[in-house]
Amino acid sequence: MSDLDRLSLHVPEPAVRPGGQPDFSNVKIPKAGSVPRPEVDVAPEDIRDLAFSIIRVLNRDGEAVGPWAGLLSDAELLAGLRHMMMLRAFDARMLMAQRQGKTSFYMQHLGEEAVSCAFRRALRKGDMNFPTYRQAGLLIADDYPMVEMMNQIFSNESDPCHGRQLPVMYTSKEHGFFTISGNLATQYVQAVGWAMASAIKNDTRIAAGWIGDGSTAESDFHSALVFASTYRAPVILNIVNNQWAISTFQGIARGGSGTFAARGLGFGIPALRVDGNDYLAVYAVARWAAERARRNLGPTLIEYVTYRVGAHSTSDDPSAYRPKTESEAWPLGDPVLRLKKHLIVRGAWSEERHAQAEAEIMDEVIQAQKKAEIHGTLHAGGKPSVRDIFEGVYAEMPPHIRRQRQKAGY
């Protein structure tokens, strides 16, 4: 026998648990404007640093600085602010609706609004997202009717999914939003397939896949990287690192070294980390990646560094696993407040207009909710037909399902 000690297993743990002092000293945040902006046709090995740094545009004074700044006009920024505020108001109302028993379940975006709202604006009509459940901003920033989203959440008679899908699992081909799966990571590789198809057909449209930090541990994440790099698919592979996968901190999927973005490096995929709470930075990086895809330069992997301020879902209680004050300690701030401050610094916005807009937006959301509730909520009012259970399994209903439908009395 050797004189070495016996082995022991390393199980990563977050820096603090409930009752402790929040600690983000491990999140190294570079100054806004300090990360260079390479040409889109840069060789991936020349920008390996970008997989470890964080691209930021908005500084602490609310100014847009550095090489990734200057892409958006006042009007576009105001639209972006509005989308984020809409999403936040929507979340607040739907969360309340869940508490009132109008739906079974809800997942909110609090703190992550910039990611999907800014990303959508870097895509074009016809591009396709393969989202997971925390990207409703893709729909809102594409002007998808909010009443339809609520109909889906309420599983009412006007639910576009006829009551078959869990709340928030939207679908809209027209708005470039692939039907959401509850099985994590499956959509990531499907996005690559869609992008490959677009390239096979010499189309100009591109795809985007979405995944959470925890779900990067699924094998489909790795399959997606293999296919994307092998065929140089015109796809943007997004990782939303909001620090938590339900109660499991991000170190469990990642281990203690490297970053999620760095997983792209072994595949030769350009990989960037971006401040996910900075609308301008998210937009700039998404546009960079979209241009790469459109110029047939292949995939880009983007890690959005953000923080899930709310609970994972309405079934979760985050106070059981992290300090209550952790979200306030998050060093990248609140995406809505940061963009608001920037617009005020630019002279394009004011506290008064913001307060007014907040009230108007909430009113708009409440009006939408009233319209949706006319069609019913989960346990009251109009419901999808039982007949809908049997429809749409196949393009044409086979005899055995028809027999079962008749047996059910429809």
Place this chain on the structure above:
Amino acid sequence: MARMTMIEAVRSAMDVSMGRDENVVVFGEDVGYFGGVFRCTQGLQAKYGKTRCFDAPISESGIVGTAIGMAAYGLKPCVEIQFADYMYPAYDQITQEAARIRYRSNGDFTCPIVLRMPTGGGIFGGQTHSQSPEALFTHVCGLKVIVPSNPYDAKGLLISAIEDPDPVMFLEPKRLYNGPFDGHHERPVTPWSKHELGDVPEGHYTIPIGKAEIRRKGSAVTVVAYGTMVHVALAAAEETGIDAEVIDLRSLLPLDLDTIVQSVTKTGRCVVVHEATLTSGFGAELVSLVQEHCFYHLEAPVVRVTGWDTPYPHAQEWDYFPGPARVGRALTEVMEA
């Protein structure tokens, strides 16, 4: 007409489909340059280019997942899983994704993919190259499941599968790739070129999914089989001299229940034969349906003849799956009951 093996018929189906519809793409492990380990895709890359027929990384979940994405885009991927046994890494993509995309999106997105996979034993493939996983798919709503038993059907059914708007599992009994099999492994294989069903039209034709075929008319007992076991059942009927009607299901989901019910109502007896494991196999479904729909016509309990409830053995494969002797014993048993 041309004389074709099942391999050639399958290849011809893809060729015809790729020629007619440029949205049809074929990919999978080794299928591009080399033409697949069974050569089912040989020549397709040379003919249609490497963006319509190409090699894929060894990642079944990746293959099926990307096929689903391609289908969402508007292509019609016809994918080869090298052996049915290697479908399991993609099981999630098949059963939770492909099967349900139409339903969960209310038709907003659809999934017209075909997954071809060599299935079953008889080539000394051992545990990991011989499985018959059809029951794992027939339990999944949203899939279609096809098992052809001859070149003519294989081509017509595969073209139907490619043209089908829904995901189709196409299980190719590899024991039948080069010729029919009557369960007598010691005899030389008769090639498909000597068989009437090896006579295959070169061009386009389809066989409807969901329709069984009666391979042998009879009035004493109904044998329900599919794939390799159709040939074994035919041999058993000849060798026992029992007047058996042999039904080749061809499509397990959807299933041609009418043909089964009509036949069993007429004969009053039924034997179900498949190569897969007994317990919770597709035979259990068939027996339930027969007792549900034909109970008052039955003159004997319905009997199953299947593979054993063990992993697939390498050296004893001839003892594993049912041959004419085992099927013959079952026929005699139900006739005497």
